[in-house]
Amino acid sequence: MDRIICIVGPTASGKTTLSMALAQKLNGEVLSCDSMQIYRGMDIGTAKPTKEEIGDIPHYMTDIVDPDEDFSVGRYVEMADKLVQDILSRGKTVIIEGGTGLYVDSLILGRSFAPTPKTGHREALEKLAEEYGIEAVIELLEGFDPESAKKLHPADKKRIIRAAEVYLETGKSITQHNIDSLVQPPKYSPIWIGLDYEKREDLYDRINRRVSMMFDAGLLDEIKALLDRGIPETATSMQALGYKEPIAALHGEYSMDEAMHRIRQRTRNFAKRQLTWFRRNQAISWIYQYPGQPFDEVLSQALAIAEKD
Numbered sequence: 029m030d031r032i033i034c035i036v037g038p039t040a041s042g043k044t045t046l047s048m049a050l051a052q053k054l055n056g057e058v059l060s061c062d063s064m065q066i067y068r069g070m071d072i073g074t075a076k077p078t079k080e081e082i083g084d085i086p087h088y089m090t091d092i093v094d095p096d097e098d099f100s101v102g103r104y105v106e107m108a109d110k111l112v113q114d115i116l117s118r119g120k121t122v123i124i125e126g127g128t129g130l131y132v133d134s135l136i137l138g139r140s141f142a143p144t145p146k147t148g149h150r151e152a153l154e155k156l157a158e159e160y161g162i163e164a165v166i167e168l169l170e171g172f173d174p175e176s177a178k179k180l181h182p183a184d185k186k187r188i189i190r191a192a193e194v195y196l197e198t199g200k201s202i203t204q205h206n207i208d209s210l211v212q213p214p215k216y217s218p219i220w221i222g223l224d225y226e227k228r229e230d231l232y233d234r235i236n237r238r239v240s241m242m243f244d245a246g247l248l249d250e251i252k253a254l255l256d257r258g259i260p261e262t263a264t265s266m267q268a269l270g271y272k273e274p275i276a277a278l279h280g281e282y283s284m285d286e287a288m289h290r291i292r293q294r295t296r297n298f299a300k301r302q303l304t305w306f307r308r309n310q311a312i313s314w315i316y317q318y319p320g321q322p323f324d325e326v327l328s329q330a331l332a333i334a335e336k337d
Contacts, residue, residue, distance in 0.1 A: 051123050065090045067091075074268070138216070173191055223326075
């Protein structure tokens, strides 16, 4: 086993609190695995840990890009893996914490990703799509990667162009590239700890209360500040849960109360998808909590899992 502990689970399950406590106990440093906490200035709506919560524990992979920048799982793995290697080289325990399953799985598997093209192929493909429609790129893609051409929806212009440019850059289809990556053995062998609640309604209640707390903490001011900075409403970051809905309300599409209701509902649905993703990982030891449970009980269970493995 590597000196790595992955703390995963649905949103609002207490991952941040547990990761900080384990880091204190196990001489560890925390590496966030959240696809939205990477953005600077997006603190309240992403439930980013505060300076008080972090304390003196080294904490990485938050506030690393501006909200108008593109980001990808490949870029995450490239940056995070260097940090993992550095922490391990200093004899520390790596605590990977977050709910973005694709990111944490890709990091642990050590998945390699096709390099970002720098030869102008992307621009040429975008020009082709602009002049002749995305169908022209799909037709091109059918010649060397028919599986991707068939699977990708015509509306998914970004992935269609990406699939085509990977082949033009590497001579290998993105389908084959993904297959090659998946057959490799995992790069790391961590301890997996999952956090959830015994009753689903208790998790949902925590989600509902968290959304109310976000609005009370100034979520609307945070969103307005981002817009005032010139962050486009169409940016990927601004499509995140907790941001998209208030922006629509600010435009008068519905009331702010309705925005809050939609955030709660969509966050509950998101938590279900997170659980579905993580349940596939048989290596995860789950801790099921209950309302009012002393945190020391949760910490003791987590330490027992870490020591057992």
